[in-house]
Amino acid sequence: MSLADKVAAIFEGPQAARIHFRLGRLEVSPQRLRGVGAAIRKGRIKIEVAKTGKLLSAAYHPHGDTLTLGDDKLASVSSRAAVLHEGIHALVDMYKCKEVTVLNDEAAAYLAEAIFLRASHSWINGGAAEMAIYNAADQVAKAHDLYSRRGVKLSTDDVADLRAAIHKHPAYSGIGLKQKTSGHGLHAH
Ligand SMILES: [Zn+2]
Secondary structure (H helix, E strand, O other): OOHHHHHHHHHHOOOHHHOOEEEOOEEEOHHHHHHHHHHHHOOOOEEEEOOOOOOOOEEEEOOOOEEEEOOOOOOOHHHHHHHHHHHHHHHHHHOOOOOOEHHHHHHHHHHHHHHHHHHOOOOOOOOHHHHHHHHHHHHHHHHOOOOOOOOEEEOOHHHHHHHHHHHHOOOOOOOOOOOEOOOOOOOOO
């Protein structure tokens, strides 16, 4: 299996099929996640393996439509969850969700990760700032039944604690509260 096929499979598997919610105007659905998987298979979203920095184990760069992985093995659930997280940013880009703020984009990515991890009967072990984010995502998911219901609608207020936990993390503290994502769509190749 090529690396692109391996990554695409994360978006097409049974865990991703359980991720369906709206945060404001951003919809994260199994159909859209499969769309990200298809774009990865077609090379419209490129996959590269490189150092992604100490704080994050994967990254998505909208200007090059590129998803960067820390390693190409994807052996652990947490490494696949990290790819899924970046796939939410790719989804925001691909479906041109221009009105979404960076903090809501991150909140949606962590909620999707939480659903993916629980569906995989797994969870994260990390530092305090990181765990504050995952625990806040878990609280939102439990309070709004994201682990079992499909198509739940969340407002920015519903994720206030999660947004605060993200903003407190050193990797995200520079993000403006109203800063918008790029969401400009994938480039024509
Ligand atoms: Zn992110």
